[in-house]
Amino acid sequence: MLVDNFSFSDAREYWKYAPSGLGKISTESLLSRNDEDFLNIITNHYNSRASHYWEDVHLVKYFQNLFKGKKVLSFGSGIGHNEILFLEAGCYLTCADIVQSNLDVISRVAELKHLNTLSTLFMEDSSETNFKGPYDYIYARGSLHHMPFSLQKKTMENFVSALSDNGKIILNLYSSKFYEATTPSGDPKEFAKVTDPSVNGLNNPWSEYYDDQKMLELCGDNLHIVNKQVWNNDYYIWWGLEKGKKITEEKVNTEFMDIFNAELKSLEIIGTLQNNDFELTGGNYVENEYVLTDISNYGYVMVSDTPILQEVGNCVLNVIETDISLVQGSVSIGILDIAKDTFIQSFQVLTSGRAFHYLPVACNLDDIRLVISNFSPDKENQSHFKINNISLCQKK
């Protein structure tokens, strides 16, 4: 039966192009490569992904330790960026996906790396799948939200049946912040095109977002929320759920780990940028170093006046740490490749208050500049903010 015009066969066609770390990749064509090419492509994609999401390095390490020697189900495992690391850590892993060729990629990597604690499960309809179990952990990273809520609910009931009594379900889902910043129409089919690019004429059929209330609805009487951790520009949330209904109304939002502290410990500061290292291009200074932007949707407000690499001499620049206080509106901070006139990394500060962010510099370019822009997708607006500090950092 079709729910909201969503069909697993359409979803399967789209997701044969899996997210890889270097854009979408056809897992069917990847499998046609010889072993050496196959492993090289996979390694490049894994490395690119790890350097793109600075938080991943710490969080995935945390999950690796958690899953050591445990029985884990990974639901919607894609090409197994995290899953191969879990196997290497000694986890007994079942990878489940609606695309057989995605599963075949993980099996082949595992075989080539002599990792023999993997099994796979093809799901014709993931909401009707019996996962068997019992599992210590069920891990669904960026997958559950790609079908209508009623199907997600059914899947969760099947997760609960497959979870050991002391087990935990770990979900990575889009946040309401992501959806509000990008898809005012509220249509899951439109949001789907924002979260994942169309490929070969096919659109991602479905993406939903979560807030606390919707998560409580998903949990129903069977589960309660134990962990909540925002991730990647607050556009995603990691949730940890355990069996049983929560007895008190008290909010329990413990983070899985302190990612900022882990990142900070791994960095050495090799340079800094101050206000006078920027050219003010779209606003004015008001009250002691605060910037009031011009009224715009996306205008550049501050551009660093020399190539960033000039500031760090012979050191290798891996990460830019920004410490910004936002009073009003929202700003985007990006690394601009001058020659190509494209942003190679960016994030948005959307909530008032002081916040730290880390921008991985996954490139080795001579002329990259830091650009702070006004960010207002809905209508022209004005933002008000202050740079407290910008540190140029090298990984220790």
Ligand SMILES: C[S@@+](CC[C@H](N)C(=O)[O-])C[C@H]1O[C@@H](n2cnc3c(N)ncnc32)[C@H](O)[C@@H]1O
């Ligand atoms: C965005 S990718 C995430 C892959 C992987 N977890 C990762 O983090 O790289 C979504 C994955 O979920 C699978 N998927 C998409 N829709 C699904 C659904 N309704 N049920 C189960 N898996 C689904 C896709 O085949 C794909 O492998």
